[in-house]
Amino acid sequence: MIYDVIQHIIQSFPYAVTEIALVIAFLVLMLIDMIQLKDKALWSVVLTVAVAFYGAGEELQQLFDRTSFQEVVYFQHLFHRTPFTLFVRVLILLLGALSAVYLYLSPMGVYWKNRGETYLLLLAIIAGGLISISSYHAMPLLLGIELMSIASYILVAARITAASGEAAIKYLLYGAFTTAITLFALSLLYPTAGIHIFHPDWATQFLESSFPFKWLVLTLFFSGLLFKISLFPFHPWTPDVYQGSDWSIIQIIALLPKMAVFPILLQWAALFGAIDVFVGGLSLLVLATIIVGNTAALHQSNVKRWVAWSGVAQTGFMACTLVMTGDQAQLSLLFYLIVYLFSLPAALMILDYFESKYQAKEVDNFNGLGKKEPIGSVIFVLSMANLIGLPPTAGFYSKVYIMTTLWSSYLEQDEILYLILLLTAVAATLVSLYYYLKIPYALFFKASEKKTILTSISGSTVLFVILISILPLGIFFQPEWLSNWLRVIVAFI
Amino acid sequence: MIPITLYFIVGAVLFAIGTTIVLVRRNVLFVLMGIELILNAASINFVGASQGDYIKLSGQMMTLLIIVIAACEAVVALAIIMVLFKKAGSVDLMELKKLKEF
Numbered sequence: 001m002i003y004d005v006i007q008h009i010i011q012s013f014p015y016a017v018t019e020i021a022l023v024i025a026f027l028v029l030m031l032i033d034m035i036q037l038k039d040k041a042l043w044s045v046v047l048t049v050a051v052a053f054y055g056a057g058e059e060l061q062q063l064f065d066r067t068s069f070q071e072v073v074y075f076q077h078l079f080h081r082t083p084f085t086l087f088v089r090v091l092i093l094l095l096g097a098l099s100a101v102y103l104y105l106s107p108m109g110v111y112w113k114n115r116g117e118t119y120l121l122l123l124a125i126i127a128g129g130l131i132s133i134s135s136y137h138a139m140p141l142l143l144g145i146e147l148m149s150i151a152s153y154i155l156v157a158a159r160i161t162a163a164s165g166e167a168a169i170k171y172l173l174y175g176a177f178t179t180a181i182t183l184f185a186l187s188l189l190y191p192t193a194g195i196h197i198f199h200p201d202w203a204t205q206f207l208e209s210s211f212p213f214k215w216l217v218l219t220l221f222f223s224g225l226l227f228k229i230s231l232f233p234f235h236p237w238t239p240d241v242y243q244g245s246d247w248s249i250i251q252i253i254a255l256l257p258k259m260a261v262f263p264i265l266l267q268w269a270a271l272f273g274a275i276d277v278f279v280g281g282l283s284l285l286v287l288a289t290i291i292v293g294n295t296a297a298l299h300q301s302n303v304k305r306w307v308a309w310s311g312v313a314q315t316g317f318m319a320c321t322l323v324m325t326g327d328q329a330q331l332s333l334l335f336y337l338i339v340y341l342f343s344l345p346a347a348l349m350i351l352d353y354f355e356s357k358y359q360a361k362e363v364d365n366f367n368g369l370g371k372k373e374p375i376g377s378v379i380f381v382l383s384m385a386n387l388i389g390l391p392p393t394a395g396f397y398s399k400v401y402i403m404t405t406l407w408s409s410y411l412e413q414d415e416i417l418y419l420i421l422l423l424t425a426v427a428a429t430l431v432s433l434y435y436y437l438k439i440p441y442a443l444f445f446k447a448s449e450k451k452t453i454l455t456s457i458s459g460s461t462v463l464f465v466i467l468i469s470i471l472p473l474g475i476f477f478q479p480e481w482l483s484n485w486l487r488v489i490v491a492f493i
Numbered sequence: 494m495i496p497i498t499l500y501f502i503v504g505a506v507l508f509a510i511g512t513t514i515v516l517v518r519r520n521v522l523f524v525l526m527g528i529e530l531i532l533n534a535a536s537i538n539f540v541g542a543s544q545g546d547y548i549k550l551s552g553q554m555m556t557l558l559i560i561v562i563a564a565c566e567a568v569v570a571l572a573i574i575m576v577l578f579k580k581a582g583s584v585d586l587m588e589l590k591k592l593k594e595f
Contacts, residue, residue, distance in 0.1 A: 137551070139558055146562050150569055157573045165577035166589045172573060173524055173586075176566045177515055180531035183559055184508050187538035191497065195551045240592045 005076070012074035015062075015081055018055035018089065022127045025051035026120060033116025044119040045104040052097035052126065059090045069492070073136060077196060080136040083492040088133050088263045095259050095341060096126035098468065099252050102345055105465050107356035109248035117158065122252060124151040129260035136198045138186055141264070142179070145224060148260065149175045152253045156245050167244025174237040175227060182224030185217045203271040215277050225265060228257040231319055232289040235312050239296075242308035247352035250304065254311055254348075255341050258318075262337055265322055266330055270493045273325035283323045283417050287424055289316030294428045297435045301362050303351055310387065310435065313428060314340060320402055320421055324409045330490040332401035335483060339386070339394045339472050346469035347383040350376050353462045366439050368448025377443045379466055384436045386473050389429060394475035399429060401483075500541025507534035521577075521584045525570050532563045 013020070025047055032043055063086040072081045099122060104113050112118045125148050132144025153175065157168030186195075192209040193202055206214065227234040242250050272278040293313030300306035318340070321333035353376060354360040358369060370377040382393060389399035403425060410418035475482050507530050514527030536556045543552025578584050581591070 139551070139554055142562070143558060146565070150565050153569050153573070157569075157576065160576055160580070162577070162580040163591050165573055165580055166591050168573045169521055169570070169577055169589070170592075172566070172570050173521070173528075176525070176528045176570070177531075179562065179566075180511070180528050180535065183535040183555075183562075184504070184531055184538070187504065187535045187542065187555070188501075190539065190552060190555075191542040191545065195555070243592045 009075065012079075015072065015074045015079070017058055018093070019127055019130055021051050021055055021058075022123055022130070026123050026127075029116060029119055029123065033120070040116065041104060041113045044116060045100050045113070048100040048119050048123060049097045051123075052093045052100070055130075056090045056093040056097075059086050059093065062086055063090070078137045078140050079131075079134045080198065081134060084263070084267075084489055085134050087489045088259070089130055091338065092126060092129040092133065092256065092259050095255055096122065096129075098342070098345060098465075099256065101468070102251050102349065102465055103248050105462060106246075106248040106349070106352050107462060108246050108352050111159070112246065112248045115158070118155070118248075121151040121155050124148075125252060125256050129256055133260050133263055136196060138195050138197050141197065142183065142186075142224070144260070145228060146179065148228070148257055149179070152257070155249050155252060156241055159246065163244045167241045171237050171241045174234065178223045178227040178234055181220050182222075185220035185223075188217050189214075189221060198267060198271075200271065207275070215281070218278075219281060222265075225261050226285070228261045229265075229315050229319075230312050231315055232285045232292060235289065235292070235315075238312055239300075239305040239308040242304045242311075243302060247348055247355070250307070251345055251348050254307075255344060258315070259337065259341055262318060262333065265319075266333060267493060269322040270325070270330070279323050280417065282319070283421060286316055286319045286323060287421065289313075289319065290424050290428045294431045294435075298431065300435070301364070303355075303361060303363060303439070306363070306435065306438075307348070307351070310432070313432060314387070317399075317402065317425065317428070320406065320425060323421065324405060324418070326405075326409075327487065327490050328401075328405045328408070330493055331483060331486045332398070332405050334486045334490065335401055335479075336398040338482065339398045339475060342472040343383060343386055343394070343469055346379060346466045347387070349462055349465045349469070350380045350383075363438055363442055366442040367446035368443075370440075370443035371448070375463070376466075377440070379470060380443070381440045382470065382473065384440055388432055388436045392476060393473040394479065395473070396476060397479040399425075494544065495541075497541050497544060500537055504534040504538040504541070507531070507537065519586045521570075521574055521586060524586070525567065529563055529567070532559050535559055 029044055029047060032040060032047070037043060062081075063083060069083060073079070074081065100119065103109055103118060103122070106113070128144045128147030128151065130144070131147065132141050135141040135144060153168055153172045156171055157164055188211075189206065192211045192214070193206040196202055206218070211217070223234060230238045241253065245253070290313060293309055293316055297306060297309035297313055300309055318333060318336050321329045321336070351360075354366065354369065354373070358365060360366050360369070386393035386395035389395045403422060406418050406422040406425065409415070410422065511527045511530030511534060514530065515524050518524055518527065536559045539552040539555045539559070543550060546552055574584055577589075581589065583589070
């Protein structure tokens with residue numbers, strides 16, 4: 001009996017090789033941090049990127065192996081592995097590598113790149129994402145989410161100023177409260193439906209149970225996850241936390257949790273998809289998110305708050321797909337996630353560069369800078385076009401996929417809800433034209449203010465990240481290339 | 494054996510008290526205490542409900558996880574509160590208004 005269990009655990013280790021590599025890298029980074037080295041930051045970032053690429057290689061090898069088509073449950077029913085989880089793990093690791101490169105090259109991030117704990121916490125966030133996306137049981141899911149959350153609280157707080165402390169305590173109180181509610185709701189669901197929450201039987205057991213407030217409890221259970229992606233009732237932390245942190249931290253807390261949590265929600269949406277109560281409740285939240293995010297983004301003058309609110313609006317857009325069922329909806333969510341998350345660092349990097357060089361913290365500070373920084377400004381306009389969804393960028397196709405899916409769902413099921421969502425999405429896109437083009441307008445069409453240049457930072461290193469991150473926009477010319485891949489992947493959800 | 498319902502009643506009462514504290518009190522330390530109460534309510538529910546789950550003992554495992562989470566969050570939160578008190582001079586949520594509200 002015990003021999004079998006030990007045998008099973010030993011057989012499970014090959015599936016967790018990436019997590020083990022991350023732990024080893026974590027320990028080595030701690031050692032590097034303790035030793036006096038000349039290029040400590042360079043060593044740390046090289047190690048982080050190397051371990052992320054090693055992990056991504058391992059996962060890709062497993063993905064291309066034909067045996068991966070079968071679902072594998074390992075570590076005593078705690079984790080599972082499907083082609084979908086493998087694919088998302090690859091994306092999380094690549095995004096982690098991009099974040100590490102950003103940290104090293106960020107003009108405002110000199111404080112962060114020379115501190116060893118930044119890379120340690122980044123590795124912890126990546127590991128949390130991997131653990132939560134592979135989980136089969138509620139325990140590793142919450143463990144992974146908390147690993148991500150607690151590491152982000154420390155990252156936000158580590159600047160040790162009044163603003164960062166305030167941002168961190170708000171973030172922590174929201175996060176801890178939503179996690180506590182999630183755990184309490186789970187404790188109520190545990191006796192009725194069990195705890196293997198990604199098992200297909202879980203949804204049927206939940207539906208058959210006679211527990212009176214089960215839908216309310218399920219909503220409460222989602223609060224911890226919705227907090228991580230800042231969906232409507234759990235979004236108010238976003239602008240404050242962004243305003244209180246530097247760009248190098250914003251890009252970590254804006255990108256990695258979304259990459260991990262949206263696929264988890266997608267798995268649930270696939271289980272609960274056909275049920276009216278689930279669809280109705282979720283679409284109300286999505287509608288509210290789109291409306292709140294867009295209206296609040298309209299009148300922001302602070303750049304970081306503007307980024308935060310537009311991020312909330314984008315979250316609402318992505319969450320539209322969770323309401324629908326079918327492969328096309330899942331495909332459009334993954335397409336949107338990949339295009340959005342891998343191209344956002346370019347926009348953040350340019351804002352970072354402008355803040356370091358011209359102290360541009362408010363929208364008005366950008367007046368007339370387009371003539372001084374032509375390359376950066378043009379790329380910025382491109383990435384804004386991507387966020388709006390204008391043609392020469394891949395963002396166009398991500399919006400088109402979501403809207404056509406909404407329209408075909410409406411035609412198939414004749415549900416007025418989908419039509420309302422579609423109209424809101426179209427209206428939101430029109431509104432987003434205004435606030436996304438506010439800074440490009442200031443860059444090119446407003447008169448320059450007399451301003452002293454404070455520092456001189458070479459733009460070439462900055463350009464490196466921008467170029468990596470602008471590449472996904474090229475998917476516009478060949479969208480089938482990505483969507484055919486995704487169609488294979490979503491068949492395994 | 495104590496029936497599961499009694500555990501759940503205690504859990505519900507603790508949850509109600511904790512949520513009320515979180516929503517009403519404005520001192521950061523009190524809010525944290527409220528969150529701890531909600532986490533404890535969840536622990537009690539898990540331990541009570543795992544009566545029917547002898548072999549797998551998932552409830553006990555979740556309780557251990559909750560204790561770990563509560564400890565980690567308390568450590569980070571208290572460290573942040575110390576920094577905040579030094580830099581901003583207050584741990585009252587009403588007085589933390591350096592970042593714009595809307």
